[in-house]
Amino acid sequence: MNPKKANPMDSVNAKGKCEAAGVRPPEPARLDLAEVRERLRAKRGPEFWRSLDELAATPAFQDLLHREFPRHASEWTDGVSRRRFLQLASASLALAGLTGCTKQPVEKIIPYVRQPEQLIPGRPLYFATALTLGGYATGVLAESHQGRPTKIEGNPDHPASLGATDVFTQAAVLTLYDPERSQTILRAGRQGGTWGGFVGEAGATLRALQAINGRGLRLLTGAVTSPTLAAQIADLLRRFPEARWHRWEPAGRHQSAAAAARAFGRPLETRYDFTRARVIVTLGADVLCEGPEGVRYSRDFADGRRVRGDRQEMSRVYAVESVPSHSATVADHRLQLTPPQVEAFTLALAQRLGAAPSGGPVVSDATAVRWLEAVAQDLEQNRGASLVIAGEYASPAAQVLVHAVNQALGNVGSTVYHLEPLEADPVDHVASLRELVRDLNAGQVELLLMLDGVNPVYTAPADFGFAQALQAAQKNTVLVHHGLFDDETSEYCHWHIPAAHELESWSDARAFDGTVSLIQPLIDPLYGGKTSHEVLAALSNQPDVTSYDVVRQFWSTRLTAGGAFEAAWREALLKGLIPGTAASPTPAALAGGAVEQAAGEILAALGRVEQGQITLLFRPDPAIWDGRFASNAWLQELPKPIVKLTWDNALILSPKTAERLNVSFHETVEVSAGGRKVDAAVWILPGVAEDTALLTLGYGRKRAGKGTGQGFNAYALRTSNALWSLPAVQVRGTGGRYELACTQNHHLIRGDEVNEDALATEAAAERHVIRTGTLAELRHDRDFIQKEREKPAADDSMYPNYKYPGHAWGMAIDLNVCTGCSACVVACQSENNIPVVGKQQVLAGREMHWLRIDRYFAGDLDAPQIHHQPLPCMHCETAPCEVVCPVAATAHSDEGLNDMVYNRCVGTRYCSNNCPYKVRRFNFLRYSDKDTPVLALVNNPDVTVRMRGVMEKCTYCVQRIEQAKIESKVEHKPIAANQVQTACQQVCPTRAIVFGDINDPQWDVTRWKADPLNYGLLEEINTRPRTTYLAKLRNPNPLLEPAEGAEHGHA
């Protein structure tokens, strides 16, 4: 199942596949006008007319009439595109052998008479492509079954992936098939618009604009790194010199760019190299699981933290923050401060390290002062090997100071480096959007083209009044929206053009380090979507040019390294990236005066802070980002890391602040600031600083498919001068109740609510669920983790143990590097056809995730440590579920798996009751959507789709094991070490999960399990789990630890 081994096919085959499926209409006979004229010249009178009639009756002429633009043009109307989809869907289904349970379409379908090269029915193919988030690419390998992509894996060769991905990438296939995607061109909000109609109307406007150099032509996009798209836009701007290109990326790096502009004079992008960092300090930043480089950072970070019995070294990480971040959950020390205090701490640290002019004590809190000294000493002792990170959410001033700190510590060039902006034509997005709103209001916009799903009506800063501007402009401006969804913005537009998903598109994009990837389609557009390239080409009078042509043409002159273009193109598609395109670090000198100005700014801001004021923080949602994934049910139902809410965001408060405001779980509040207000429901989360509230972006949407009406709209409070942090908000209880669906500690009984976290924390500590220790303890006693708890001997039973002469599968999970990012959860869902149950069922406690990530607090709940524990099935050696099943539907396999036989299950649920880990999931109702044909396409054909009344659970991806066994049988050679990877293991950015044959010492898992840190969860009850954990270690600073009470915590 190693994707490297699978045969990636290049573009030619991807296209060929679709053609072979019979979805492409026959090429019409060419209509030679010269020949027609010649023929007609010879005719006279009635004969002439008859000939004309004959001519009109020819298919070629009919076709010419039918299509304003010869190729594909009429396919974009609703009826035909649905037919195209059905043809495709049914052909795929037919080939996947699934027709037995679906209705046959009325249209003729065409089987693979000539089978495309490399395509073996039943075997997936992997294509290297890329998926973007906020414009930046992550290289992926898309698994395709007979022409339908079903699963995304990371591309091991791609620098932003190294084989892993984040949650968004994992969920991309569901967005691709999402039946809520817009499926037809809308003209004034109504169906029936045609591509031809659009090109005609836009073309007419453009021709009118040509005369005035394109004044009034406006383009709005998100962040663009695609070289091809950038070139197309540049070309357009050349043709229309007075046209403007505006940018708005709601969760983009606005403050970072502003800080870089202040510090270095230009908006350089800052990148980190965690492999060289021995001491890491994060100041309110969450670099591990956010943004396009998070996956890579996680990996590098984890490599510095991996401790084994024989590698007893790890970096030291300090996290100073207001809301719990992923990095803090794996940090050695966490200091919880309010947002202004974090800024103050940043300034104080800069002062202490001599990077900023000293100016009085800015930090007075005793703990913070002690911290300051300890952190500063540690940083000074590790000059050049330390790393201070402020991240996007810190104010530009604080970021400037951190640039100065890293410079002062000699980290620049070692752990920190800068890149010239990767975005094409970098601009200040906020200013750019402000300019657009101004011009819209001033009536200076003739044609506004909003490309690639940009949704400013929903995402624009609240003070811009974008919706009003758009409404006002409706009369005089042609408004065009191009996106995957018919959303809040398209509602105001004259035209809505469905966009093609990235898995349906040809394009390109750059990764966080500048590496260019080509994006190739896995499938023809299901809903007749157009790529940005095609829309722009159409505006350049090339309506029938495909994005393939555009991208290929762009690269044809540039991609010639090492000989012929064709070879280089093929190579780039095969590898998923264009080698040698990574940007090289650029030297950056601090601008004079920037630091002083920043320090002054922070001091001034601190002077304005009043005690007890609540600061509202905005963050991209960990599950649906800025709202673009709102319709993706996998992401909506993904328990958000740490807070564990699904389907909604909430106003997240600390226990003390909630108590002060006299509000509790599920209660509604009104959050107001500057005359704007938003209603939200409260969730209390230990680990949030006092006087701090958190509201993630992306919710409260009005037109977002499945995400419509869920949660609360943070954008309504987010203004252009408070993108991430809004000081002095009022929070007032309104006495209502809004049920929030949380998957851990449901908090539904009133009065017991706050205690439940405390109770669970205490119980978890008593039960040694998470075993933790320090590096010093490990060095002192290698086996200290083993001694923590009694472990029954394996031969205690009167029954003989199972014998495993062949394989014996097992798994180990390294808690030390698990950041809780949850990519494994979505990967598992995608791989194993796990259904989505919806908010009501989550509220009822019936979520279906086979792999869940348990979160535990430890220590003081006002400033807790947070631990993550991914929990798949334990595949116990003495499984309590197996003995109690009355029909033997769950049984022990001869390779140690705890198999679940869906066909045999009658659904007594006894196994789940008797499972001490509660990893079994029951189909209480019919959760698998078998009515929406398109959703059948997303399923992995190697895994059964379960019916109602059946128990299911983690199988260790048994289909992958079997695949490997079959391969080994066919090839007559044993399964090579580490050749089988489970879906969760494959996707893990930090490589925290390892799976394999524990009979074979060659496999990594065997080594992990032999490690002194390895322990079994609840092993004292003699279940003898096959999934084991490596204890979580900390590397505390001796200066901080004794004073903090040497907490040898167990959660």
Place this chain on the structure above:
Amino acid sequence: MATLDDPGFAAALQKPYRPPIVAPGHTTASVTDQISAVVLQRTPKWWFFGFAGAFSLLMVFLVSVTWLFAKGVGVWGINWPIGWGFDIINFVWWIGIGHAGTLISAILLLLRQEWRTSINRFAEAMTLFAVACAGMYPVLHLGRPWLAYWLFPYPNTMNLWPQFRSPLIWDVFAVSTYATVSALFWYVGLVPDLATLRDRSRNRVAQIIYGFGAMGWRGSAAHWHNYETAYVLLAGLATPLVLSVHTVVSFDFAIGIIPGWHATIFPPYFVAGAIYAGFAMVLTLAIPLRALFNLEDFITTRHLQNMGKVMLATGLIVVYGYMSELFFAWYSGNVYEMFMAWNRVFGPYRWHWYTLLLCNAVVPQFLWLRRVRTSPLWLFVISIFVSVGMWLERFIIIVTSLHRDFLPASWGLYHGTIWDIGTFVGTIGLFLTLFFLFIRFLPAISIFEMRTIVPGSHGGEYSEVPE
């Protein structure tokens, strides 16, 4: 059955005075007249009201089950981690109720407790109907109920057998055996009375139907001889079942590893609880029944008092069970057990636990008072308390054990839905419907056995008139 030569009987004669089992003044004829009249007379008005009420509850059952089968068990409140809820609570509750009948009939028969005679018939009927209600839940609670037959060892092409290590399979055998033996025992006991009704009935159809049921009973000595042998044999068969069924049911929990389930005290504790609940239900039914059919002469205060005593005794065993659970949780030093005990007493379901103690431990203590034991009204109220308490006991065992088990991250909460309640109320409807039909069409008290204990008959403990 007993004769004067019987040494046991002679010993019984030496016993001090006890209130009579049958009120004075009855002869064999008057007993036969009065009991058979209940069946043969015109249907009293109250019966129609009662039956209509019971039948409408049965319709609730029909609706609930239809919805359940259409949608799946998700219509109930069960969830993850609480995989069993009202379904198994009700199963155990009904099975428990179904214990008193056979206990009264079989064990008290073998122990020669003749006062059982006037209550055994309807107690057995109650048993059957309760087992019928209980027996439905294991099927209803399945995710795929249409495959319930897979729990039986039947020959099939795949050579698949049930998994015999599972207590659910033991349940299948225990409950089906119990249902079969109880039905046989009840029917065999009914044969002579069916003959009486056949003979006394004026209605041709009734004569045929009763005659069919009487299987040609003519009351000959050979008949009586065979009958007595069969009845005692069946009593012997049924006796161990009384103990085994609820023991096996308790294994459903005791075999599990969940704290709160995994306890060796469960079998005796469950059996005592079952008898406790069963006698409570017998009282709940007998007290209105004797008033409505004027059967105070046959179901006397002494019967009520004896049942009260049994309730008190078994109730104390049950309370001992509760206390020992808490004690062993503490004594084990096991964090899971200790937390489970703490959670019962102080957790979110603490009010269920306190109510349980009130119903099962506090209220029955009034039975120590003779005044209470002899008052039908008091007994009725206490029996209702006990029924509620025993339902809560199963709720506590199932729900509070499951909702917070080993890993704090998998804790949850449980609430029954309207469909849970509908199904429960529905089975009560089924039970009452069957019971109303029973008291209308069959003699609720064993006529021929009553005849043996009235003064002047050939047998009976108190054939002589007390001084």
